Amino acid sequence: MAGKPKLHYFNGRGRMESIRWLLAAAGVEFEEKCMKTREDLEKLRKDGVLMFQQVPMVEIDGMKLVQTRAIFNYIADKHNLYGKDIKERALIDMYTEGIVDLNELILTRPFLPPEEQEAKLAQIKDKAKNRYFPAFEKVLKSHGQDYLVGNKLSKADILLVELLYNVEELNPGATASFPLLQALKTRISNLPTVKKFLQPGSQRNPPDDEKCREEAKIIFH
């Protein structure tokens, strides 16, 4: 074991935040290597450590993992957050992909030109209320268990709760008519590892803002 995982990204939520959530929920301590300038990114590229010249990149267990989903799946598998068999994994994957689709709209929004952000917000609110929240509320209702799959915590639960927090930041009260989602959010938030992550001073990032957008523009243009 090569010490703590190292997260290579810029100083914002972006695509790395879900990975921070998963690691934190799994109780894994990690380090952040923040890029601040274009040169920082170019150096990583020149060093040949970014397989497709992109971040996120996570150094973990002797590997330099890229591609957000591949990173999720490795962490989930390693820390028993991926179900007990192939069918549970299929369900967890399916739920995760839906979550990621909605979260994609949210995480990319701050980096859009300001005049496009309003329309995107409306789209996020609509999709959450009419497509995704009902789907997950129904899943929880169908089996009445505490977690989405197999009566056990999985990456789908953690990423869903992150999503709920993200949507509520943009639209307070968004979960009001989804009691089971609210219960899941409370339950997951009270897990000791997640509770710690939700407290001030943790490695959780504040919402991406105009400053983040400017920084990202400089680094990635």
Next chain:
Amino acid sequence: MLNIAVSIGEILPEPRPPPGPPAALWSRRAADSSPSALCSSGAPSGLQKAWKAIMTERPKLHYPNARGRMESVRWVLAAAGVEAYLPLMHEPLQCRAVAGPLPMTDWWKVSDTGNHLLFQQVPMVEIDGMKLVQTRSILHYIAEKHQLFGKDLKERTLIDMYVEGTLDLLELLIMHPFLKPDDQQREVVNMAQKAIIRYFPVFEKILRGHGQSFLVGNQLSLADVILLQTILALEEKIPNILSAFPFLQEYTVKISNIPTIKRFLEPGSKKKPPPDEIYVRTVYSIFMP
């Protein structure tokens, strides 16, 4: 025995025929073998029962009659040697039948006839008692089920990474038909650049590095299937795209010659033709009527 039953099954009357195209379109394999006197009435014969069991066991792919996001699924099923049943979805009526009665926003209230699409989207694949949506979860399930996902967590992770990178490139191809005509030519240039500068060098290096025929673990995996799909689709638009990549050229030939894949690449297989104007119009008529 199984193969014969499958061929026989396709000339028996279908208990619940799907609406739309005539049966001849999806029973073209009946020409392969034609035992007579099987279309009988009365109690189901042993063969009819066997056929019904096989047909209900076959994965069912719900999607328009085109490549789109389902093509990767067709590729991996074909590579794994799995026969799939394809209820064609080229009419809005069929699509409604799958998505549930209108309005779409109330889909979760419907019990029997609708309610099949978890996020109101296709692709959807009925397989092993599940209605799976989300392309990646479908691909992963099929890959894992058919030993195309590596032998351990590390191999699986490598395959995941390679697949994710390749899917990023494939996404450009999937979205290409829906761009404005003026943007389409520019996008072909963009695809070519991304392929040649970002993605192909990675896989060329991997193949050169271990000298094996497959990307991971010296055996066929999802990573090889998706990469081959993407290379061939790019070659349709940019014929010499592999010219600077000798290892990838050899690799493409080798993987294409694997028997299951070779069969998929032959005419008459379930591989769909390149997207055209009709495809674009169909998609708009189904999903944005």
